Amino acid sequence: MFGTPPGKPHRRATRTSPPMSPLATADLARLEHALRVALCPADHGSASTWSATLCRAAADLVGGGAYGTVLAMSERTVHRVLHTDVPDDIDRVYRAEFAAQDLVQTRMLARRLPVGHELDVCTREELARSPFYNEFSLALGVPFSFGVSAFRGASAPHRLMLTLPRWPDDAARDRAAAMLRLLAPAFAAGVEAVDRLTADPAELARLLDVLAEPTLVCDRRGTVLHENPACAALLADVRLRAGAAGEASLRAELRALAAGVGALRGGRAAREAALADAPPAAARELRVGTQRLRARACFTAEGTLAAEALVWVSVERAGAEAAVAAPDALRARFGLTAQECAVARLLADRRTDAEIATTLGVSPHTARTHAERVRRKLGVARRTEVAARIAEA
Numbered sequence: 526m527f528g529t530p531p532g533k534p535h536r537r538a539t540r541t542s543p544p545m546s547p548l549a550t551a552d553l554a555r556l557e558h559a560l561r562v563a564l565c566p567a568d569h570g571s572a573s574t575w576s577a578t579l580c581r582a583a584a585d586l587v588g589g590g591a592y593g594t595v596l597a598m599s600e601r602t603v604h605r606v607l608h609t610d611v612p613d614d615i616d617r618v619y620r621a622e623f624a625a626q627d628l629v630q631t632r633m634l635a636r637r638l639p640v641g642h643e644l645d646v647c648t649r650e651e652l653a654r655s656p657f658y659n660e661f662s663l664a665l666g667v668p669f670s671f672g673v674s675a676f677r678g679a680s681a682p683h684r685l686m687l688t689l690p691r692w693p694d695d696a697a698r699d700r701a702a703a704m705l706r707l708l709a710p711a712f713a714a715g716v717e718a719v720d721r722l723t724a725d726p727a728e729l730a731r732l733l734d735v736l737a738e739p740t741l742v743c744d745r746r747g748t749v750l751h752e753n754p755a756c757a758a759l760l761a762d763v764r765l766r767a768g769a770a771g772e773a774s775l776r777a778e779l780r781a782l783a784a785g786v787g788a789l790r791g792g793r794a795a796r797e798a799a800l801a802d803a804p805p806a807a808a809r810e811l812r813v814g815t816q817r818l819r820a821r822a823c824f825t826a827e828g829t830l831a832a833e834a835l836v837w838v839s840v841e842r843a844g845a846e847a848a849v850a851a852p853d854a855l856r857a858r859f860g861l862t863a864q865e866c867a868v869a870r871l872l873a874d875r876r877t878d879a880e881i882a883t884t885l886g887v888s889p890h891t892a893r894t895h896a897e898r899v900r901r902k903l904g905v906a907r908r909t910e911v912a913a914r915i916a917e918a
Contacts, residue, residue, distance in 0.1 A: 552704070555582070555585050555586045556586060556704060556707060556708070558582055558585075559579070559582040559583055559585075559586045559708055559711075560707075560708065560711045562575070562578050562579050562582045562715075563579055563582075563708060563711035563712045563714070563715040564711045564714055564715055564718075565715070565718075566715050566718050566719045567718065572607055572719045573607050573608055575715070575719065576595035576607035576608035577608040579593070579595060579685065579712075579715070580592075580593025580594065580595060580608055580609070580610050580685075581593065581610075583673075583685060583687055583705070583708065584610065584687060586701075586704050586705070586708065587671060587687045587689070587701040587704065587705070588697070588701065589689045589690070589691065589693055589697065589701075590689065590690050590691075591671075591687040591688060591689050592609070592610045592611045592612075592667075592687070592688045592689075592690075593608075593609070593610050593685070593686070593687055594606065594608065594609040594610065594611055594684075594685070594686040594687075594688070595607040595608050595609075595683065595684070595685050595686075596609075596683070596684050596686070597683050597684075598634070598682050598683070598684060607683075611667070611688060615665050615666075615667060618661070618665065619661065622661075623657055623660075623661040626656065626657040626661075627657055628646075628647065628651070628655055628657060628658075629642075629643050629646055629647060629658075629670070629672075630672065632646035632647070633645070633646055633672050633674065634674070634682070637674070637676055638672070638674065639673065639674055639676070639706070639709045639713075640671065640672070640673050640674075640702060640705045640706045640709050641671070641672050641674075642669065642670065642671045642672070642698065642702060643669060643670070644698075666690050667688045667689070667690060668689070668690075668691065668692045669688075669689040669691070669692050669693060669698075670686055670687060670688040670689065671686070671687040671689075671701060671702065671705055672684055672685070672686055672687075673685040673686075673687075673705050673708065673709050673712050674709075675709075675712055675713035675715075675716040675717075676713075677713075677716070677717065677720075683712075683716040683719075685712055687701075687705070730751050733751055733752075733753040734753050734754055734863070735863065736753055736755060736863065737755055737855070737856045737861075737862075737863045737866050738755060738839050738840075738841065739753070739755045739756035739758070739759040739760075739839065739840040739841070740752070740753050740755065740756055740837065740838065740839045740840070741753070741756050741779065741838050741840075742835050742836070742837055742838070743780065743783035743784070743787065743835065743836045743838060744787065744835060744836070745784075745787030745788070745835075745836060746784055746787060747780040747781065747783045747784030747787060747836075748780075749776075749779075749780065749783075750835065753863065754863050754864055754867065755863045755866065755867060756840065757885075757886075758863075758864075758866075758867030758870075758871075758884065758885060759840060759867075760772055760775065760776065761884040761885065761886075762867075762870065762871065762874075762884065763775055763813055763814075763816065764884075765876075765880070765884060766813075766814055766816060767813050767814035767816070771813045771814050774813060775811065775813050775818070778809070778811050778820070779820055779838055779840070782809050782820055782822050782838060783822055783836040783838050785822075786807055786822040786823070786824070786836050787836045807821060807822050807823060808820065808821045808822070809821075810843065816842070817842065817843040818840055818841065818842055818843060819840070819841050819842075819843040820838060820839070820840045821838070821839050822836055822837065822838045823836070823837050824836060824837070855869060855915060858917070859902050859903055859915075860902055861899065861902060864885070864895060865895060865898060865899050865902070867884075867885060868881060868885070868892070868895045868896055868899050869899050869903070869911060869915050870915075871884060871885075872896060872899060872900075872908055872911040872912075873911050873912035873915055874912075875909070875912075878892045878893045878896060879892075881895070881896065896908065899911070903915065
């Protein structure tokens with residue numbers, strides 16, 4: 526399976542390599558798995574998790590103990606590494622000392638090759654004379670690599686790199702290249718999906734952060750993707766009243782609500798599991814210590830805020846505290862922002878500036894500024910009058 530790398534004695538081939546033999550059943554299974562992973566980044570929760578899973582699937586496809594790396598390029602330099610299995614010491618040396626000298630990767634990008642390796646862009650003689658190849662690739666035991674590039678118009682590409690610890694023979698090299706050519710379109714489609722999934726949450730966060738109602742958004746598995754400031758303030762208030770255990774309990778309840786509703790959009794097995802005892806409730810009454818809360822969950826439409834449907838969870842206080850705690854009423858009556866609504870509630874609970882700062886994660890000076898702004902908007906002379914004033918809303 527392994528041949529002789531440049532820079533060492535080798536016999537030049539006198540004929541072209543024979544055609545690749547048909548793929549075995551095991552090869553087809555590995556290819557199918559790699560294609561499924563590449564095409565479905567949304568199933569993996571994050572770009573980094575998808576990249577790690579794809580690295581393993583592609584390395585298994587290529588064989589030879591390959592190390593996988595997925596990275597985003599900026600012009601001809603590495604902008605961001607989404608995941609790498611390359612040993613830390615090798616990766617560190619490459620990025621610090623040799624990335625700019627990498628003749629092979631520079632030529633692959635310049636020629637916009639969807640799939641390529643050393644001998645696609647360099648002769649053996651060029652490699653044997655290359656300081657980069659001798660001082661890095663051979664010296665650190667990574668003499669051969671395949672590159673799969675997802676080019677998107679004029680944008681810099683994402684790349685899937687498979688780095689081998691030994692030089693492959695001609696048959697193994699040609700077989701791996703053929704498999705990666707089959708994977709390349711799926712990788713390009715996956716990168717496009719990742720771009721949508723990582724761009725849309727930024728817009729989603731901006732939309733959520735202006736809401737006065739405590740709100741968080743989860744994926745279908747109950748993983749929290751974003752919580753707005755009003756939700757963060759409510760959770761911090763729960764922590765002050767019921768301790769860290771109370772906050773953790775509430776977070777777990779909200780994730781379970783989202784996952785239960787999210788299971789209804791999963792496959793048949795997920796739906797049957799969710800419906801085994803009773804349909805998951807779209808609304809739930811929760812009690813944390815002495816506090817009563819009401820949580821509601823619903824789906825966003827696919828393609829509205831992200832490529833997949835997300836679960837939107839809103840929380841409100843129930844019972845006697847509801848009138849005091851309703852942020853929409855405070856905003857409508859007094860013109861308070863989401864942050865000021867949270868401060869008003871904390872002032873009503875007789876919290877000091879230091880406690881407000883700790884709860885909201887801001888400096889004491891910022892907390893004091895918010896408190897004075899709230900007092901002016903409410904039209905009260907003293908902070909002790911805040912509770913009675915906001916009860917009127």
